[in-house]
Amino acid sequence: MLPLLALVLVLAWLAPWSPPPAPRAQGVEVFLNVTGGGTKKLNIAIPEFALLGGTDSQGTAKLLASVAGKDLTFSGLFSVVAATGSIPPNDAAALKEAWAAFAAAGAHAGVHGLLALRGEQLEVEMRLYDLTSPEHRLIAARKFRGTLAQARRVAHRIADEIVLQFTGEPGVADTKIAYVLGPRGAKELYVADYDGAGAAPVTRNGSINLSPVWSPDARSLAFTSFVQGYPDLYRVFPFERRPLQTLAAFAGINSAPAWSPDGRSLAMTLSKDGNPEIYVLNVATGALRRLTRHAGIDTDPTWSPTGRQIAFVSDRTGAPHVFVMDTDGANVRQLTAGGFQTQARWSPKGDTIVYTQRQAGHQLWAVNPDGSSPRQLTFGPGSAQSASWAPDGRHLAFQSNRLGRSQIFAMLLDGTPPTQVTSGGGEATSPSWSPRLP
Amino acid sequence: MAAPTPAPTPAAPRPTPARPSPKEFVAIADLKDIYFDFDKYDIRPGDAKTLDANAAWFKSHADYLALIEGHADERGTNEYNLALGERRAKSAMNYLVSQGVQASRITIISYGEERPQCTEKNEGCWSKNRRAHFLVKPR
Structure with a gap:
């Protein structure tokens, strides 16, 4: 029997981190023509996830960004912009500065990943930003929970969620x-x-x-x-x-x-x-x-x-x-x-x-x-x-x-x-x- | 998230005729293989003599049952080759029956491309794998 434990997609907003700015009630149609065009890809930045709590002894923060990045590349819809390090949590100025730099490097979208570890449990939040808008509009925010052993699957679900946001249909990484x-x-x-x-x-x-x-x-x-x-x-x-x-x-x-x-x-x-x-x-x-x-x-x-x-x-x-x-x-x-x-x-x-x-x-x-x-x-x-x-x-x-x-x-x-x-x-x-x- | 409840176990169709285990059958030197052209399952004229001899053996050994294996070379694809091997075994069976061997004594099995006699990738080898193979067991 293979392990296929249920992951939890948390839509409700929970502590411990501060809420992001409320997303505007506007869609992401701005990108649909980009992804629908065939060869033209959306440039997306997905830096190492920021650690909110716990000790990341297994390099999960890096793994999540790396696996989700490979999934997005595999989707054929995205080109992943090279990134090193993570964007600190709860620091609006640092986030603004980072997205400005990624936008200048050609990124159309950015993923701010936040990771909290408690023993064998992990809780991840994915915040997806539109870097083509001057205010770096928040497109979507989703939380995922699982065990450390499910980290790759959490990354796949994050990637599938990002594909969903831009195309209206989830990706195929969680298969x-x-x-x-x-x-x-x-x-x-x-x-x-x-x-x-x-x-x-x-x-x-x-x-x-x-x-x-x-x-x-x-x-x-x-x-x-x-x-x-x-x-x-x-x-x-x-x-x-x-x-x-x-x-x-x-x-x-x-x-x-x-x-x-x-x-x-x-x-x-x-x-x-x-x-x-x-x-x-x-x-x-x-x-x-x-x-x-x-x-x-x-x-x-x-x-x-x-x-x-x-x-x-x-x-x-x-x-x-x-x-x-x-x-x-x-x-x-x-x-x-x-x-x-x-x-x-x-x-x-x-x-x-x-x-x-x-x-x-x-x-x-x-x-x-x-x-x-x-x-x-x-x-x-x-x-x-x-x-x-x-x-x-x-x-x-x-x-x-x-x-x-x-x-x-x-x-x-x-x-x-x-x-x-x-x-x-x-x-x-x-x-x-x-x-x-x- | 709660664990999904198991779906009800469906009633699988239960075939009635008991099939003898293929492992009970053995090859004997008196029975020769026959071979087929690529993607074909008709009996080649030269192989009819082999089948006549095999049929004569079964008629003079009425206390033996036959298992005919059908095989294919690797150049088709899995599922098609299973069907092709089945047709080859069936062609051999039909020939034996036409020569007076009772159909009830014969079981056929297809291994498709899964049990090649020769594993090199050339026609000399492939031609050895497109075959029907005869095995026997006492009643």
């Missing part, structure tokens, strides 16, 4: 990535923070475990495992003391799980009726509905975010290509042609389907759900496959052997060079990016 780790023959499921920190095993059965996918509530993973000898589908709850649940163990393959957006159903590939076909399982009742009826291979289902359509992979026209159908199996149409395409994954925003194209190994491509504008997303070095969307629909995790062994990487869709998520031994494959954590 997890599940993946498969191992040599062939013994592959276990692991879960790490989205940036690769805190990796820990979820299965330890010594078998072959494959294709993890997060449920929409971010509490469980569906996956394929040979733990009972055959490729069956299971569900594991990484953060809870709950037994492994068997989802499907029919004769033949039970594979390629895909949660419906409402979390009630699971699309999957079963071959119990003769050859690999797509089915939808009602997880609560066990009712099974067959969607495809074709002599070829049908697999890799993925739901549209509306839950009304399913994209999948079929070799019915020869090699495997991406198709789309309604969730009752009707209106099948082919999206890709030529070559060899598998692993269709529908964006949570609905506008894009990514897939794996066999080409110099494998590369990731994207296509619109109407089949228009197929476009290549990765260009090597090495292969890229098994894409998984972040909940913002702007980032993808994938596996690549560009550094030799397969590792998990994450990237923006805009062509920004990928960042490495996993870096340990073994082969890391098949990432699944979690929804935002509750």
